[in-house]
Amino acid sequence: MSQSLSCPLCGAREPEHYHRDTRRDYWQCRTCALVFVPPDQRLSAEDERAVYDLHENSPDDFGYRRFLERLFAPLSERLAPGAHGLDFGAGPGPTLSLMFEEAGYPMAIYDPFYAPDTAMLERDYDFITATEVVEHLFDPGHELERLISLLRPGGWLGLMTQRVISQQAFVRWRYTHDPTHVCFFSEATFHWLGDRLNMHVEFPARDVVLLQKQF
Template sequence: MMLSCPLCTSTDTAPFHRDARRDYLRCRVCALVFVPPAQRLDPAAERAVYDQHENSPDDPGYRRFLSRLYDPLRRRLAPGARGLDFGSGPGPTLSVMFEEAGHPMAIYDPCYAPDASVLEDRYAFITASEVVEHLFAPGRELARLAARLEPGGWLGLMTKRVTSAEAFAGWHYILDPTHVCFFSEASFEWLARHLDMRVEFPAADVALLQRR
């Protein structure tokens, strides 16, 4: 039985890679590479990994890391544009950076800031830094976020991208057991068409999608 793709729901998927821990399938429609649901961590084990993260707005190195998304997105925003940081984590930092630049921010994280009421508002921009690779249903979640954007609004995503099967085999990114979805440029291009958005790639691990 073929497994359906968690991004586009196609069942046209095929084996892509296997290591000692997991299998990885690739969708022939949207090019997403994903881990079969049966090989994901259970919720308690997943939360235990997240609790080990020690990100903080006081860490200059972490701010530099986030600037790869922050800098190109901020240049595209109107003064005072309001945003949402989705998947803000245990030490929200990207939201702090935008607030320091005069952008009011809401945050949401299913573990650390679970107030889902913020997902009912409208925003000029929404960010998700190092988030989409953790999503069990990225197609549904990203469509929900895109629907909360104002016309012309931006969805800023930061995640490392699949480039080739050879690079994937030795890629450190697949060693994190909470990483279950791996996007390529083709995956984001499919997503942009599906959501009627335009997409730009200002950095090797950044995709900016704009609502038309």
């Protein structure tokens, strides 16, 4: 089967089989190290939306704000006053965008299900955030390249996603239990992405990565 599979991030073919649980297979790209679920084992768009509709994230939830602070704090430290941002994949209860607006950073939001205004993807930004988003992407190579193309020189892409540590840890990893999680990044994957797209890469927290577009 590996001969018919290609990596959704870099396009390389013939990945290695990485793991199988009771529901799905996981393959790892030999080039960029992305671990991914094959297309025929992903949810339909309708079933995916049904899972997202169960989310109860809210700007009024202090615990959720504290969770988002792990990205908000290190990213805001790197931004010029009044920098303009985009929250990509904002979900049904946009909160990170509100946190940035409260701190003086004008924000746009985009979400394919809940805020599908594609005009937001035709502007330039000083920074873009995507919290708990990249693990859901069916075509992360295309989506990440598109987001980076929207950044002005020196702009930041801030991502929150749990990272693959090892094959042994992956077997016990609860992060794979969510059926909408189909792509799993490691530090090696983000370093590959940084080299590929000329981005400086930083890891300020265990589930946060910041990529800066070079001038």
